[in-house]
Amino acid sequence: MNGKIKIALADDHNLFRKGVEEILEDFDNMEVLYSVPNGRELIAKLAAAPVLPDVCLLDINMPELNGFETAKMIKDKWPQIKLLAVSVYDTEFNIIGMLRAGAGGYLLKDAQPYALKNAIEQIYKNGFHHSELVTGRILHQLISHPNKTNSAELNEKELQFLKLCCTEMTYREIADVMSVSPRTIDGYRDQLFEKLNIKSRTGLVIYALKSGIALLDEHT
Amino acid sequence: MNGKIKIALADDHNLFRKGVEEILEDFDNMEVLYSVPNGRELIAKLAAAPVLPDVCLLDINMPELNGFETAKMIKDKWPQIKLLAVSVYDTEFNIIGMLRAGAGGYLLKDAQPYALKNAIEQIYKNGFHHSELVTGRILHQLISHPNKTNSAELNEKELQFLKLCCTEMTYREIADVMSVSPRTIDGYRDQLFEKLNIKSRTGLVIYALKSGIALLDEHT
DNA sequence: GGTTGCTACCGTGAAAACACCTTTTTTGAA
DNA sequence: TTCAAAAAAGGTGTTTTCACGGTAGCAACC
Incomplete structure (x- = not known):
């Protein structure tokens, strides 16, 4: 026990990860215990670990096991570990999703190193760190609808639909691919418009890409 | 002159950038001269620089001035500076685009630090570094269609229109913003459909994002 | 049994997006 | 100065997208 925050x-x-490692090692009150490329490996490390970290920095868009799932599993097995979400996107989808999944804070990848240091220290001490990103509106939504299925909990159909929205298919064609009525597709769309506060298909596409539900390099 | 590669x-x-700085500073044959958040600032630095760097690491998706444009401008003004493109995406569009724009190599953000070191050293020495990413097919396309620049033949209006397509604005609203008739907007759209072999606004959005003409995180 | 809630589905009408074809204005090179 | 090309704008009609109100089936739960 050397008094350093274990990360x-x-x-x-x-x-990016190795770079952050270097940055963190420069701070004299922090040390990096484990550094892995996805959630599954992190869980494995923790399960086999002689010493648990105090704080985990979690990327949201990872292969194998993404940030949401990883956060939930960690909070389930090791509730004392504090979580800081890291992402390129500042969408409500991501922020609310990660906070609900148990993260104590949310940091963008364009943050400055001192902001990272500050966030980790605050999360270590208080369990949470809320930058100006987490606005009153988002906090309000978190508090007032704690159980309501939020954007981070879209069902399989909605996810599949969102992915298909990011193609040149019409809704009729999407209905065909998903083997449902075009009316049902209308329903999926209207439901997503409502849930995500979006008004057009273009909005859906942007959202799906920002949130990582659909990927730019999938359609060649 | 200390013999180090100036970056x-x-x-x-x-x-990410600060992290890469730290990583590079750890290599005893490299030093970071300038470190900036976008292409415009890089150009400004170079224009005012007492010492030019040997190699520039360029992200593709940047605000202000993206990787393609920045690469072209640098190669135009300072052809002796070697360029290494860095991106999260390994799409042909990006790779070919950056190589055409003058980059000597293409590196993914999930590369390991030694790969970065290796790439920089090779580019410094030979002017280019081709990982397994740059397949024979891509090289062939570069050679056989040397003039077919992917996005360069789009004019200012088309670029502005493409960016505005990546919002929830209707064409009518876009026409208003651009101070032209909705019919003119129809023209821009149809022209892009023709040029890019696209059939819907969704397609335009995907194209704009893939190519870096519009960015996901500048939604303001 | 009735109520609640959820999912799939339908009808209609309005708005937006797309296709095709024509006219006017600008531009710029011969 | 003239002519041709390109850009801007218009007319018209079809298809797709979106908004709204509604029905049918099904499971859960007092």
Whole structure:
């Protein structure tokens, strides 16, 4: 026990992760225990660990096991570990989803190193750190609808539909692919418009891409 | 002159960029001269620089001035500076686009630090570094269609229109913003459909995002 | 049994997006 | 200065998208 904040990192972009490692090691009150490229490996590390980290930095878009799922599993098995979500996108989908999944804070990848240091220290001390990103509106939504299925909990159909929205298919064609009536597709769409506060298919596409539900490099 | 490879970095994700800085400083044959969040600032730095860097690491998706444009401008003004493109996406569009724009190599953000070191050293020495990413097929396309620049033949209006397509604005609203008739907007759209072999607005959005003409995180 | 809630589905009408074809205005090179 | 090309704008009609109100089936739960 040397008094340092023990940290674990999970991010599939190796350069980014190694870079953050270096940055953290420069802070004299922090040390990196584990550094892995996805959630599954992080869980495995924790399960086999002689010493648990105090804080985990979690990327949201990871292969194998994404940030949401990883956060839930960690909070389930090791509730004392504090979680800090890290992402490129500042969408409500991601922020609310990660906070609900148990993260104590949310940091963007364009943050400055001192902001990272600050966030980790606050999360270590208080269990949470809320930057200006987490607005009153988002906090309000978290508090007032704690059980309501939020955007982070879209069902399988909605996810599949969202992915198909990011193609040049018409809704009729999407209905065909999903083997449902075009009216049902209308329903999926209207439901997503409502849930995500969106008004057009273009909005759905942007959302699906920002949230990582659909990926840019999937359609060639 | 200390014999070190002089490097400049341009990437809008501060944590990533600072992390890469740290990684590079660990290599005893490299030093970071400039580190900026976008292409415009990099150009400004270079224009005012007492010492030019040997190699520039360029992110593709940056605000202000993206990787393609930045690469072209640098190669135009300072052809002796070697360029290494860095991106999360391994799409042909990006790879070919950056190589055409003058980059000597293409590296993914999930690369390991030694791969980064290796790439920089090779580019410094030979002017290029081709990982397994750059397949024979891509090289062939580069050679056989040397003039077919992917997005370069789009004019200012079309670029602005494409960006506005990636919002929830209707065409009528876009026409208003661009101060032209809705019919003119129809023209821009149909022209892009023709040029890019696209059939819907969704297709335009995907194209704009893939190509870096529009960015997911600049939604303002 | 009735109520609640959820999912799939339908009808209609309005708005937006798309296709095709024509006219006017601008531009710029011969 | 003239002519041709390109850009901007218009007319018209079809298809797709979106909004709204509603029905049918099914499971859970007092």
